[in-house]
Amino acid sequence: MDIYLPIAEVSVDAFLLLGLGGFVGILSGMFGVGGGFLMTPLLFFIGIPPAVAVATEANQIVASSFSGALAHLKRRTVDLKMGVVLLAGGLVGAVLGVQIFNALKAVGQVELLVRLSYVVFLGTIGGIMFVESLKTIRRSRTGRAAQRYRKIPLVNVLPFKVKFRTSGIYISVIPPVAVGILVGVLAAIMGVGGGFIMVPAMIYVLGMPTKVVVGTSLFQIMFVTGFATLLHATTNYTVDVILAVLLLVGGVVGAQVGTRIGARLQAEQLRILLSLIALAVCGKLALDLLVEPSEIYSLGAGAGH
Amino acid sequence: MLRLALILCLFPAPLSAEEVVADLSQSRISITTDFDGSEILIFGAVRRETPIPAEGPLQVLITVEGPSEPISVRRKARRYGIWINADAVEVDSAPSFYAVATSAPWSEVISDVEDLRHDISTPRAIRSVGATIAGSEDFTEALIRIRTGQDLYQSGIGTIKFDRQTLFSTSMRLPANLHEGDYRARFFLTRNGQVVDMFEAAIDVRKVGLERFLFRLSRENPLIYGIMSLTIAIMAGWGASAAFRVFRT
Numbered sequence: 001m002d003i004y005l006p007i008a009e010v011s012v013d014a015f016l017l018l019g020l021g022g023f024v025g026i027l028s029g030m031f032g033v034g035g036g037f038l039m040t041p042l043l044f045f046i047g048i049p050p051a052v053a054v055a056t057e058a059n060q061i062v063a064s065s066f067s068g069a070l071a072h073l074k075r076r077t078v079d080l081k082m083g084v085v086l087l088a089g090g091l092v093g094a095v096l097g098v099q100i101f102n103a104l105k106a107v108g109q110v111e112l113l114v115r116l117s118y119v120v121f122l123g124t125i126g127g128i129m130f131v132e133s134l135k136t137i138r139r140s141r142t143g144r145a146a147q148r149y150r151k152i153p154l155v156n157v158l159p160f161k162v163k164f165r166t167s168g169i170y171i172s173v174i175p176p177v178a179v180g181i182l183v184g185v186l187a188a189i190m191g192v193g194g195g196f197i198m199v200p201a202m203i204y205v206l207g208m209p210t211k212v213v214v215g216t217s218l219f220q221i222m223f224v225t226g227f228a229t230l231l232h233a234t235t236n237y238t239v240d241v242i243l244a245v246l247l248l249v250g251g252v253v254g255a256q257v258g259t260r261i262g263a264r265l266q267a268e269q270l271r272i273l274l275s276l277i278a279l280a281v282c283g284k285l286a287l288d289l290l291v292e293p294s295e296i297y298s299l300g301a302g303a304g305h
Numbered sequence: 306m307l308r309l310a311l312i313l314c315l316f317p318a319p320l321s322a323e324e325v326v327a328d329l330s331q332s333r334i335s336i337t338t339d340f341d342g343s344e345i346l347i348f349g350a351v352r353r354e355t356p357i358p359a360e361g362p363l364q365v366l367i368t369v370e371g372p373s374e375p376i377s378v379r380r381k382a383r384r385y386g387i388w389i390n391a392d393a394v395e396v397d398s399a400p401s402f403y404a405v406a407t408s409a410p411w412s413e414v415i416s417d418v419e420d421l422r423h424d425i426s427t428p429r430a431i432r433s434v435g436a437t438i439a440g441s442e443d444f445t446e447a448l449i450r451i452r453t454g455q456d457l458y459q460s461g462i463g464t465i466k467f468d469r470q471t472l473f474s475t476s477m478r479l480p481a482n483l484h485e486g487d488y489r490a491r492f493f494l495t496r497n498g499q500v501v502d503m504f505e506a507a508i509d510v511r512k513v514g515l516e517r518f519l520f521r522l523s524r525e526n527p528l529i530y531g532i533m534s535l536t537i538a539i540m541a542g543w544g545a546s547a548a549f550r551v552f553r554t
Contacts, residue, residue, distance in 0.1 A: 001339065002339065002341040002481060003338055003339060004336060004337070004338055004339070004340045004341075004481065004516060006512065006515070006516045006519040006520045006523075007519070007520065007523055009482065009484060010481075010482050011340065011341055011342075011481035011482055059534050059535060059538050060538060062535055062538060062539065063535075063538035063539045063541065063542035063543075064542055066539045066542060066543065067542060067543055067546055108377065108379050108390045108393055109389065109390060111390075112389050112390065226535055229531055229534065229535055230528065230531040230532070230535070232531075233523065233527050233528070233530055233531030233534065234527040234528055234531060237523050237524055237527060239523070239530070239531060239534050241519060241530075241533070241534040241537055241538070242338070242519070244534065244537075244538050245537060245538060245541045248538055248541050248542050248545065249541060249542075249545045251542075252542050252545035252546045252549065253545060253549055256546070256549050289387040289388055289389075290386065290387060290388070291388075292383070292388065293381060293388055295447075295450075295451065296380055296381040296382070296388070297378055297379065297380050297381075297444065297447030297448070297450075297451060298378075298379050298381070298390070298451075299376055299377070299378055299379075299448060299451055299452075300376070300377045300378075300379060301374075301375075301376070301377070
């Protein structure tokens with residue numbers, strides 16, 4: 001059944017969208033990730049204009065992180081103080097990101113920006129994750145203990161130190177604000193929550209305990225992507241609510257199924273699988289940039305708009 | 306109308322005046338949520354008081370066009386090893402939809418001079434006055450090629466059925482990716498490449514219902530639209546997971 005999306009102004013099969021939502025939902029349930037980094041490129045592949053894909057995906061992430069954040073708040077596994085510091089950075093980052101996005105949109109390079117960001121981030125994160133998982137599997141086979149990460153000393157020498165009681169750490173606010181800004185920029189440019197950057201950064205750079213990491217990142221993601229959605233909606237008019245709802249409904253159901261599949265697989269297998277998916281999407285996007293396109297011309301809104 | 310009047314003044318009607326009368330099966334097209342394109346039937350007749358003149362066969366040419374807007378056409382080139390948008394040409398005005406149908410091969414229907422005068426063929430319907438890049442015709446050609454691929458530009462040479470020099474009919478398919486606006490159908494009656502008569506009809510293409518509400522809200526009150534989108538998405542996500550929980554138990 002084809003459905004006309006009012007903002008994207010394209011007609012797409014509604015079941016395809018539900019299916020895509022479901023597919024990404026299964027993966028995000030299995031791996032415990034947001035899935036924005038998969039959904040946005042998949043939307044490009046089915047012909048949604050990149051600007052609409054990014055803005056709409058930000059809208060969808062708000063909704064999918066909402067119930068998670070609520071659950072963590074109830075369980076008190078959110079470091080609210082840290083969350084607010086990350087959020088402050090995130091809001092600044094989202095404004096910066098939308099500015100960059102709009103400036104490049106005006107000169108017709110926004111698609112390049114989004115695609116390049118995806119290639120760089122998916123390639124880097126996917127690659128690191130793949131190598132790390134292989135190492136862990138090899139180590140567990142030979143019976144050696146996994147290497148412990150050390151805190152980066154830089155965090156300890158910076159000024160403006162603050163106590164974060166829930167996390168039990170005493171660190172400068174500069175690194176969390178910087179992490180927040182980076183995640184905010186990514187949310188606005190790539191239409192992702194940024195959990196894949198923030199969670200490792202919280203553990204390895206900020207030294208936060210694992211039990212509050214997921215809740216705190218969801219808390220920040222919910223507000224930052226919400227803010228990014230509003231910025232896109234007011235400056236670009238690119239948020240398609242019908243698209244977001246269809247993806248979301250598929251996504252929520254998929255996530256429930258995925259959680260159960262994920263419970264039957266081992267953590268390292270899951271991580272390898274996830275890293276392979278990330279690398280595959282990265283490879284497809286990179287190929288599109290490297291290979292001569294079949295149509296080298298493209299149309300955009302005129303300068304008069 | 307002014308234009309029509311002007312044309313009529315400049316080219317006084319020949320003695321054996323032939324007039325085109327035409328209509329469309331739909332003068333209003335509603336883009337609804339399940340809009341997947343629309344087929345319009347176009348039909349008409351030639352009205353004449355005198356016998357059919359013997360100077361040559363009469364031909365019919367019909368165009369349907371959507372609202373024009375400026376567009377930038379960009380060309381990719383390999384830079385630093387990757388394909389990026391390198392050059393751009395601003396086309397001052399290009400119709401969002403353009404379909405031409407004729408009753409015979411192009412050269413038999415209309416002369417280049419008349420085409421130029423009435424902006425009939427697709428390249429003529431696109432105006433790019435300020436183009437400065439060398440080879441800007443390539444960009445216009447690309448615009449036509451891309452839009453033809455999307456069914457937004459259609460060329461139906463010889464698709465008009467023209468009976469006994471009097472009755473004509475054809476159909477046109479408006480694709481699903483149609484943009485809203487005031488569309489215009491033009492009917493030309495030609496003989497030996499010269500326009501004999503012309504007639505215009507309007508087609509109103511509008512988003513309706515939910516489509517219209519959402520689109521207008523997003524442009525006129527973007528902040529409210531944004532907040533509404535967030536609220537709807539949160540409720541939908543919450544509702545779907547609640548429904549799933551009920552379904553499981």
